[in-house]
Amino acid sequence: MAVAATKSNRTASKEARRQQLIEATIKCISKRGIGSTTLGDVAREAGLSQGIVNLHFESKDNLFNETLRYLAEEYKSLFEKTLEKSGPDAADKLLALMELDLKPSVCDQKKIAVWFGFWGEVKAMPAYRKMCNEYDHGYDRVIERLSKEIIAEGKYDNINAKNIADVLSSLTNGLWLSCLISPKNWDRHAALESVKGYLKSVFPQHY
Amino acid sequence: MAVAATKSNRTASKEARRQQLIEATIKCISKRGIGSTTLGDVAREAGLSQGIVNLHFESKDNLFNETLRYLAEEYKSLFEKTLEKSGPDAADKLLALMELDLKPSVCDQKKIAVWFGFWGEVKAMPAYRKMCNEYDHGYDRVIERLSKEIIAEGKYDNINAKNIADVLSSLTNGLWLSCLISPKNWDRHAALESVKGYLKSVFPQHY
DNA sequence: ATAAAATGAATGACTATTCATTCATTTTTC
DNA sequence: GAAAAATGAATGAATAGTCATTCATTTTAT
Missing domain, CATH: 1.10.10.60 (Homeodomain-like)
Structure with a gap:
């Protein structure tokens, strides 16, 4: 104990x-x-x-900053653990990361409300923006790298890894927003199907 | 005058x-x-x-409510005008609606900051949630209907119109969020390419 | 002249912050 | 080992500042 x-x-x-x-x-x-x-x-x-x-x-300001940092660190640690433990292929890792974003412990109404609360204040508090940017940029690069690997493996033509990473990160954020605004109609399973549907359509050989 | x-x-x-x-x-x-x-x-x-x-x-509360309603009505009117003037095919209409969301007059930093500001407070003010839900639901149904038409036309298999509508609406919200948080790296053209890339991958015969 | 619109000082409610005091725990002393 | 002293965490009443709202007065339009 x-x-x-x-x-x-x-x-x-x-x-x-x-x-x-x-x-x-x-x-x-x-x-x-x-x-x-x-x-x-x-x-x-x-x-x-x-x-x-x-x-x-x-101060109150400091409490809020530390709260945001706490959530950011918690997510970071989950992200890293997921990346490490999943696999072996890039396709498995990418799916695992997307699943992470919709797990109850991450996609949790309480936490999402806090994230969006801070994003709504981002203009007022440059510190928030800086923190968000730093963390997010790292994740985007990982997603992009995994996409690149999958594209190379599948010899997919005409698709751009950066583009895929952008869509996936936007998609996740958008799904979180629906969860916040329409919790009654929100369906974790359907959300995951949306993401998988997208992966299937861009990487048909892999998903 | x-x-x-x-x-x-x-x-x-x-x-x-x-x-x-x-x-x-x-x-x-x-x-x-x-x-x-x-x-x-x-x-x-x-x-x-x-x-x-x-x-x-x-009151201040009332001012904020009216501000949100103003933005919602402005968007509604643009949405309806776009739906009406675009076409003739469902695929044209759908693309036009997606393009609308990324036009400078809609995807404008000032306005997006307000939207996210309200979304961040949604838990505190049920009136906001109600308003957002009412408007959004209508758009989702239109997008779903257009997707259904495209699916029927293209005899696409294994895809679900509701799913497409969910992805498109989440994607848009997510792209707006990036515009808010990373305005420096935000690229309207790239965002539109992301959306088009998605449409191409789910409706290859149409886009 | 009258009514409508606007002003801006005053009010009062709310809340972040401070700080003197209380209290449980740990350390020291004998 | 027990009593005394010290520690520092926690309290909550008091302070100070902010801000929504009111309203008596001024300005403008007709």
Whole structure:
């Protein structure tokens, strides 16, 4: 059992508190949106006191930045693990990565609400844009590289790996948005079929 | 010349003022995000006084709702005009609608920033979700119907019109998001090629 | 002159941040 | 091993700043 968990509720380790507050922030943002999430809300959600966020995060801005970074790191780690464990072919890896994006742990209403909340504020906070760009660019390059391999293997003509990567990343983001806006009609299985349908149509020999 | 335009700057018609304030709102949201757009900002952007928004829109909430409705109506009208004037075949109509989404007047950084701003707040404001759903659903049905026609014409096997419609709408939203987040690398032409590439791969006889 | 439109200072509600105090835990002392 | 002292996490009331909204007054149009 981790040390932090053995401690009483009153004094948890600094790291555990930060984690607890970030999770409360995700819940609050997904319930109320960024605009109407107050530090009081976050503290209440975490079952702690008014001043607690400033104690651990210095400022509201910083809490939000760290929350975004937390989600970005979590995704990054899943992405890398997936890339590593899937295979052996590029086609398997590409499919595994697309499946990852639609897994319940990634394509989760709470988390998506936070992502879109931040994207909506991207103009106001250049820090968000910078962070998003840095992470996303890396993923796009991986997808492009895998596409290139598949294209070479299949001797596909007339298709462009960059183009495929663009479509796949846009498609994923778009599917997430539907999940956020029309959760009632949202169907994880149908979404995956959409992605597979696309892969089949561009790489018919592989899927 | 329209009547409104002939009036002096000081006292414009009610409609012209509302329009002016909605445009100022779009500018402000695209610059600062929804979260930090104040009524003072909007008034200043419009070159008017502090209390002006409440005079014409009653409340901030109402101003934001009307702004969203304005954008939605503007798009609706473009969509209908495009559907009507393009053709004659379903394939032409479908392409024209996809091209519409990437035209500078629609795929415009300022407007997209507003859309995503609202989407980010969708959890907090059920009114937004309702409005988005109502409009979007109508477009999806049109796209699906056109896809069905194309499928029938081309006797395409193994493809599902609903699926195509989902992909196309997700793809568009995703391309808009890239335009918002990475405006530096954003390339309208490449985006259109991505969409065309998809159409070609699912409807090879038509595109 | 009257009505309509616009102004902008004033109000009041809300909320991020601060900080003196409380409390559980750990360390030191004897 | 028990009592005393120190630590630092957590609290929550108080502060300070922001901003939506109101409204008495001014400006403009007819």
